[in-house]
Amino acid sequence: MSFLVIQGLSKSYGGVHALVDFDLSVERGEFISLLGPSGCGKTTTLQALAGFVSATRGRVVLDGKDITDVPPEKRGLGIVFQSYALFPHMTVADNVAFGLEMKGVPRAERDQRVARMLELVHLGEYAQRYPRELSGGQRQRVAVARALVIEPPVLLLDEPLSNLDAKLREAMQFELRRIQRKLGTTTLMVTHDQAEALSISDRVVVMHGGRIQQVDAPHRLYEQPRSRFISGFVGKTNLLQGRWKDGSVELAGGARIAAPGDYADGQELTLVLRPEKILLTPEGGSGVRGRITERFFLGSQWLYRVECPLGELEVACANDGRAPWPEQAEVALDWAPDAASVLPPESA
Incomplete structure (x- = not known):
């Protein structure tokens, strides 16, 4: 069985079907992007995986364990939001350490893990600064470090680069991929940016109208689209x-x-x-x-x-x-x- 298996995941709000029969198997260490226009169901998918919304039907199996009905705080997943959601009154080091503290990790081990993670994201010298003293790209890396330091089985990214300017966004795409490859963390990212999805993903899931349209490696998705929608949306x-x-x-x-x-x-x-x-x-x-x-x-x-x-x-x-x-x-x-x-x- 694959590391993460999503079977028939669906979510309806009254008569509106936000997500319909989403099926996907993800291997350990894969980087998957969910790509599509606004309202296609990609964020609903991520929220259902995180446990923030309950699925109407379907199930999620992580490393052989059914987590469909497990509450968000017990799934142990790492999540980076579009807004980063950093604590403004905490230093960079304290922000990164927050999840470890909630898990009861001893102080000495906590400090070591935070220091290693800040070095990985090239922010070791910024440990005692506050979020307001950082650039957008630096805040984004703090958010990634905070999500990864707890060593989650899966990292969920909800358009994490959308607040950055074009040049910094491109640089951070490859920085994010570098970190993910070094740690081998299974990652699912939501994006509406086709260039972003194609450049750093192992596979891309194109969504439209709450349904999966095509799942493929980036180059095959671009060269062999399976529908008019995909051929026009991707390039x-x-x-x-x-x-x-x-x-x-x-x-x-x-x-x-x-x-x-x-x-x-x-x-x-x-x-x-x-x-x-x-x-x-x-x-x-x-x-x-x-x-x-x-x-x-x-x-x-x-x-x-x-x-x-x-x-x-x-x-x-x-x-x-x-x-x-x-x-x-x-x-x-x-x-x-x-x-x-x-x-x-x-x-x-």
């Missing part, structure tokens, strides 16, 4: 309609594109073609002819909107220092034979 995408013909997909205007699978001739299919998989070449080159209608500078890349016989496509080109394509430029669009993936017909 930018172009959806192309076509028909299967003689081993490939025939698109509008007669363009053809290779795709995995074996379908009946004439079957309608939807292809997912990511913007960065499309190449722009001068007009006259091989590929589909088009015209650039808009361009946007995103720092590391240029994003173009191109009108062509397939519709309006988004194309992402790396910013390599060369002059960008001008708007209204006539271009040709091309892509590698294996650039596109096919949505399952039943979900397209």
Whole structure:
């Protein structure tokens, strides 16, 4: 049996189904992200795991023990909230030591564990400061240290980085992953930030409407989405309609594109073609002819909107220092034979 098993977890509020038949098995030491838009059920899932809300049905089994009806304070889980919830009148060291004190850990051992944890999160020299004297990133690390110092079997993170600015948030993503890997703590994180989920997770659980849509490794989730919702929510995408013909997909205007699978001739299919998989070449080159209608500078890349016989496509080109394509430029669009993936017909 997996270390953490969630079976059929559901939560309803009157006639509103916030969580429906959530099934997930988590291995010891895994980092799992629950990803989805606001109201998709990800926070409800975390609260049910923590015991803060009682499930309408379903069960949670941790290391072979059913904890579905165990009160929150007896589950022994580590929790980091979006607001960090640090005690303002306590020093950093006292905040981190709080859980150990509640467990009755002797003072000498408590001090040793707190000191080790503060060194792990690079805050050893801040032990006697108060939360008001720390930056946002430092407060976030104090909250993580407080949750981990009790050596919980599972760490639950409720959008822990959402209060940080973009640059610090990115830095803290990798810091959080470094700490988690070093300790080997099984971790579930709630986030609505796709880049965050993809960059630091072992697996990502995409949720929508209270239900799991797909559970997969980040790269497979991005490259092989199983529905229109996932293809659009996880990264930018172009959806192309076509028909299967003689081993490939025939698109509008007669363009053809290779795709995995074996379908009946004439079957309608939807292809997912990511913007960065499309190449722009001068007009006259091989590929589909088009015209650039808009361009946007995103720092590391240029994003173009191109009108062509397939519709309006988004194309992402790396910013390599060369002059960008001008708007209204006539271009040709091309892509590698294996650039596109096919949505399952039943979900397209």
